[in-house]
Amino acid sequence: MTLYLLPNLLHPDADPKFNFVPGLEEIVNQLDGFFVEHPKEARVYLKHFDFEKLKGKPMEILDKETTNFVTLLQPLLKGEKWGIISDAGLPCIADPGAKLVYGAKDKNIEVVAIPGPSSIFLALMLCGIESQTFSFQGYLPRDCKVQRLGMLQLFIETPYNNQKSLEKLLTHLQDDDLLSIACDLTLPTQKVITKKIKWWKEHHKEEDFYKRQAIFLIKTRSLNKF
Numbered sequence: 001m002t003l004y005l006l007p008n009l010l011h012p013d014a015d016p017k018f019n020f021v022p023g024l025e026e027i028v029n030q031l032d033g034f035f036v037e038h039p040k041e042a043r044v045y046l047k048h049f050d051f052e053k054l055k056g057k058p059m060e061i062l063d064k065e066t067t068n069f070v071t072l073l074q075p076l077l078k079g080e081k082w083g084i085i086s087d088a089g090l091p092c093i094a095d096p097g098a099k100l101v102y103g104a105k106d107k108n109i110e111v112v113a114i115p116g117p118s119s120i121f122l123a124l125m126l127c128g129i130e131s132q133t134f135s136f137q138g139y140l141p142r143d144c145k146v147q148r149l150g151m152l153q154l155f156i157e158t159p160y161n162n163q164k165s166l167e168k169l170l171t172h173l174q175d176d177d178l179l180s181i182a183c184d185l186t187l188p189t190q191k192v193i194t195k196k197i198k199w200w201k202e203h204h205k206e207e208d209f210y211k212r213q214a215i216f217l218i219k220t221r222s223l224n225k226f
Contacts, residue, residue: 002081003083003111004082004084004162005090005111007024008045008085010088010213011089011184011187011213013187015186024114030217031057031083032056033059033060034046034082035059035062035084036059036060036084036085043055044100064096077139084097086213089118090117093118094156111201123154123185126192132153134151135152136154140165143168144169144174148219152219154216155217156214156215159209159211160210169218170201176198178197178217179200179216179217180218181215181216183209183212186212187206191207193207
């Protein structure tokens with residue numbers, strides 16, 4: 001009667017030997033079923049383990065539309081062990097899973113989190129900006145007018161919008177504000193650039209973030225709003 005929160009790669013081309021902790025394979029191979037965002041991506045994930053053994057195991061959809069948490073937990077209440085697989089990174093962090101975990105804890109089901117890659121926390125580690133206080137804000141506003149909170153803010157964006165959003169940010173942020181873009185994390189092409197907006201205005205056309213998975217980190221210099 002255990003719910004495992006399973007780490008996934010941030011990108012299908014990332015090296016599982018570098019990103020997966022020892023013991024993960026043993027845990028995954030003995031699970032009775034999986035909660036997944038998309039079955040196709042989940043099957044790609046399971047191919048890193050004993051796929052012949054796992055491909056017939058049941059999968060239940062767990063996404064932002066899911067509401068039948070009591071029903072989903074029934075196999076675990078009967079003593080089974082299931083895992084949550086996000087499409088990328090860690091479950092429950094900017095991903096589905098939190099409500100299922102809440103329901104499991106309410107039913108006294110053991111919940112075990114397996115460590116693994118998180119784009120949010122890797123970006124925080126690599127950006128070089130003081131992060132004693134920070135706020136993950138989800139997707140960038142469509143107009144890219146972010147609030148001047150006086151703390152480090154993290155945003156995600158759909159990869160095909162990266163370049164357009166960067167150009168919009170440059171029209172709203174001040175020259176002394178800091179912007180860090182962390183893209184392709186855990187890949188050989190990984191790049192993290194942290195510069196003031198004045199630098200970005202001069203050099204942003206030299207960098208290509210189009211269709212690359214990226215985290216935007218912004219540190220503004222005052223508490224006024226745009």
